[in-house]
Amino acid sequence: MASKQQVALVVGASRGIGRQVAIDLAKNGYTMVVAAKSTSDAYATKPFPPDPNSQQSTVSTVAREIKEAGGQATAIAVDTRDLESVQRMVDETVKLYGHIDVLVYNSGAIWWASVENTPMKRFQLMQRINVEGLYGTIQAALPHFKNQGWKARIITVSPPIYSRFFRGKTAYAMGKVGMSVLTKGLAMDWEREGKIDMAITSIWPASSIESAATLKIQQTDPESVKDLRKPAIYSDAILAMLRAPVADVNGLIDTDEDFLRTHEGVTDFKKYSVVPGATPRRIMPARFPDLTVAEQADEGRRTDSTKITCGESKL
Structure with a gap:
């Protein structure tokens, strides 16, 4: 049965940031x-609700939290990592509610180490969950977006592109x-195709956010808690991105703090500090490089591989 409310699918919603985003969207x-x-x-x-950063927090408990607060959740x-599983998730969402208005891709695998100390299996896991998982989820959703008149928003968790980000965590x-490249490229596709009600936006934390991963760091460095923000800053920024006009956010890659400052006029971020009164250290650069080039509008002759007959070629 189609929902009269807007429907949001949050992938990676079992704990931490994903849980907070789901609960705040429901609110x-x-x-x-x-x-x-x-x-x-x-x-x-x-006890219920469980610690949001613990293994006891799952999408089942998150759905229960939402429903007990008066919302609707499945x-x-x-x-x-499994395209068939991703396809079933998207199709089941549409079967249940008739449409998807917002898709948030928060699933992620992390391993910060040098190339030498990143085994191939760890590298492959990150590629499958991070970039391939996002690509597959979007591919599964596109036919449904088409059926609903190309009107939807996608939010993905990926960073601005700058050199320091590669250091110590290349894989x-x-x-x-x-x-982030997918965010830029898909946004350009939609602009060129005149899909004026479609937007894809990337968001990244300006300061570290409390999560299961940061709790592990605190075990060896208790003082690190002073540099943490609550995940509410992330959900507040995502809600602001969803309120913003398509033209302002399609293809945008921004941080939570910077978007709230420039688009919502927020200047005081103290309420997001895990430790009251603390000022978490910004982990992102103050400014990011402009990726455009002088001949931005001139790409020469465009090639579309779907219109090329390759015969036996493996191109």
């Missing part, structure tokens, strides 16, 4: 589909920057 009137690999018997989970298990950066 703002969205019908929610929360997806991740981990599910559970939400009504057997005690939990779907998905393995973003991770290869996939994450690939996600």
